[in-house]
Every structure is written in C-alpha cells, then in structure tokens.
Amino acid sequence: xxxxxxxxxxxxxxxxxxxxxxxxxxxxxxxxxxxxxxxxxxxxxxxxxxxxxxxxxxxxxxxxxxxxxxxxxxxxxxxxxxxxxxxxxxxxxxxxxxxxxxxxxxxxxxxxxxxxxxxxxxxxxxxxxxxxxxxxxxxxxxxxxxxxxxxxxxxxxxxxxxxxxxxxxxxxxxxxxx
Numbered sequence: 001x002x003x004x005x006x007x008x009x010x011x012x013x014x015x016x017x018x019x020x021x022x023x024x025x026x027x028x029x030x031x032x033x034x035x036x037x038x039x040x041x042x043x044x045x046x047x048x049x050x051x052x053x054x055x056x057x058x059x060x061x062x063x064x065x066x067x068x069x070x071x072x073x074x075x076x077x078x079x080x081x082x083x084x085x086x087x088x089x090x091x092x093x094x095x096x097x098x099x100x101x102x103x104x105x106x107x108x109x110x111x112x113x114x115x116x117x118x119x120x121x122x123x124x125x126x127x128x129x130x131x132x133x134x135x136x137x138x139x140x141x142x143x144x145x146x147x148x149x150x151x152x153x154x155x156x157x158x159x160x161x162x163x164x165x166x167x168x169x170x171x172x173x174x175x176x177x178x
Contacts, residue, residue: 019177022092025102026178035098036065063104068096071103093176102174109170116166124162127155 003011039048055062071091073079082089094103134152139145 023176026175034068065097071100131155
C-alpha cells in the first residue's frame with residue numbers, strides 16, 4: 001500500500017533526526033575552553049549547583065566534571081556492546097566534557113520519560129482497581145452509595161488526567177547541523 005504524505009514526512013523527519021544524532025555539535029570547533037574548566041570556574045550563576053541539588057534530593061550520585069573525557073558508562077558494558085557494531089554507539093556525536101554534559105541531559109530526559117511512564121501505569125492500575133472495588137461493594141445504604149459515586153467521579157477524573165501528556169521546555173543546548 002502506498003504511504004500517505006504524512007507518513008512520508010514522518011519518515012523523512014525520523015531519518016533527519018537520526019542523521020543529526022551522528023553529527024558533532026556545530027559549536028564544538030568554537031569552544032576553546034573545555035567545559036569542565038569553565039564549569040569549575042563559573043558554576044553559571046548557580047544553575048549548575050541547583051541541578052546538582054536535584055541529584056542530592058533524589059539520592060543520586062552527582063556527576064563529576066574533573067577532566068575533558070567524553071561520555072562513558074559506569075562500567076563500560078555499553079561500550080563493549082558497541083565494539084561489534086560501532087553504528088549503535090549512543091555516544092556518537094558527543095565529544096569531551098561538553099559532550100558528556102549534553103549526553104547527561106539527554107539521558108536524564110530519557111530516564112524521566114521512562115520513570116513517568118511506569119508511575120503513570122502504576123497509578124492507572126491502582127485507580128482502576130479501586131473503581132472495581134467500589135462497583136463491587138454493597139451500595140444499598142444511601143450514604144455509602146452517595147460517597148461511592150463521588151469517589152468514582154473523582155477517580156474517573158484522575159484516570160482522564162493520567163491520559164494526558166505534559167510538556168517541559170528546556171533551553172536549547174545542542175547545535176547540530178548548523
């Protein structure tokens with residue numbers, strides 16, 4: 001079956017995104033001072049420290065930027081997996097400490113999406129179970145029935161809200177393909 005214009009457009013966008021991922025950031029040749037040095041001196045008005053506080057609040061180990069090494073996994077396991085197929089390397093397009101910082105942002109966004117999805121499914125499942133329990137309960141007493149109906153309406157609103165997506169805006173931090 002022939003593809004619609006929308007499907008072709010989506011595929012073209014997906015291919016373009018994949019191509020851009022492989023490119024180095026266009027700003028790299030113009031970045032003279034390594035990021036790790038700059039962040040060590042400036043801390044950018046507290047935004048970096050505020051970001052690190054979020055790690056502390058979540059009981060996560062703070063990322064350290066003490067040298068200009070590029071992105072890497074904790075134990076090197078991912079890198080070993082890419083030896084057979086270098087095109088699968090998720091660190092392609094990232095160099096030095098600035099690349100490590102950019103990859104950190106990408107990974108945090110990815111992790112937030114994964115965790116939010118799991119929390120969302122958990123809440124949907126639990127709320128749905130509560131609705132079924134209420135529906136199966138004895139509702140012969142008018143007071144109990146009134147409260148049950150109020151609870152079901154409230155729980156249904158919660159389920160509707162869990163069907164929605166949220167958007168978060170970030171400052172642009174990658175300049176690929178310019």
